[in-house]
Amino acid sequence: MTAPEPGLPMSPELIELIRRPNFAHLATLRADGSPKLDPIWIDATDEHTVVMATGRTSLKTRNIQRDPRIAISIVDLDNPYEEGQIRGVARVEPDPDMATMDRISRSYIGTPFPMRQNIENRVVLVVTVTHSRYTVLPFEHTPPA
Numbered sequence: 001m002t003a004p005e006p007g008l009p010m011s012p013e014l015i016e017l018i019r020r021p022n023f024a025h026l027a028t029l030r031a032d033g034s035p036k037l038d039p040i041w042i043d044a045t046d047e048h049t050v051v052m053a054t055g056r057t058s059l060k061t062r063n064i065q066r067d068p069r070i071a072i073s074i075v076d077l078d079n080p081y082e083e084g085q086i087r088g089v090a091r092v093e094p095d096p097d098m099a100t101m102d103r104i105s106r107s108y109i110g111t112p113f114p115m116r117q118n119i120e121n122r123v124v125l126v127v128t129v130t131h132s133r134y135t136v137l138p139f140e141h142t143p144p145a
Contacts, residue, residue: 004068004088004089004128004130005128005130006048006049006128006129006130007048007129007130007131007132008131008132009047009048010044010047010048010084010086010129010132010134011132011134013134014044014084014086014132014133014134015044015047017074017076017082017083017084017134018042018043018044018050018074018084019043019044019107020076020077020107021041021077021107021108022042022074022075022076022077023039023040023041023074023075023077024039024040024041024042024052024072024073024074025037025038025039025040025072025073025074026038026040026042026052026060026070026071026072026125027070027071027072027073028059028060028063028064028067028070028090029063029066029067029069030059030063031063031066036059036060036063038060040052040054040072041053041104041105041107041108042072042074042104043100043103043104043107048128048129049126049127049128049129050072050086050088050127050129051100051104051124051125051126051127052104052124052125052127053095053098053100053101053104053113053122053123053124053125054122054123054125055118055121055122055123056092056121056122056123057121060125061092061123061125064090064091064092064125065092068089068090068091069087069088069089069090070087070088070089070090070125070127071085071086071087071088072084072085072086072087072088072127073085073086074086079136079141080141081136081137081138081139081140081141082135082136082137083134083135083136083137084132084133084134084135085132085133086127086129086131086132087129087130087131087132088127088128088129088130088131089127089128089130090125090126090127090128091125091126091128092123092124092125092126093123093124093126094122094123094124095122095123095124096119096120096122097119098112098113098116098119098122100124101113101122101124
């Protein structure tokens with residue numbers, strides 16, 4: 001497969017939302033075409049690329065190796081009406097020294113990733129963004145007590 005062409009760049013606001021320690025959800029496609037959804041830590045490396053780290057044998061990694069099309073949603077932890085959506089094409093790259101995992105971990109928990117077993121199994125999911133959207137809805141999150 002040839003490398004995908006990136007779409008329009010992600011907005012600065014979406015990149016900033018991604019770089020804050022907000023949880024995202026990654027959708028991959030199972031062999032039968034049904035979606036699989038995983039909560040993930042995420043980072044933006046530039047206006048066309050987001051990265052996540054996982055294990056080489058995880059189902060999300062195997063799904064991407066078979067069909068690289070993905071979707072991601074991300075919601076701000078403090079304002080759930082600030083959100084982003086991404087579609088793209090992912091590739092799997094090794095992260096044997098956990099450099100990417102540790103960088104992402106520091107932004108979420110303030111330390112390198114604490115689970116160090118099987119570090120040779122660590123990979124990075126590198127997403128070329130083909131479509132993105134950033135939205136802030138004019139609501140205040142005030143559910144009844």
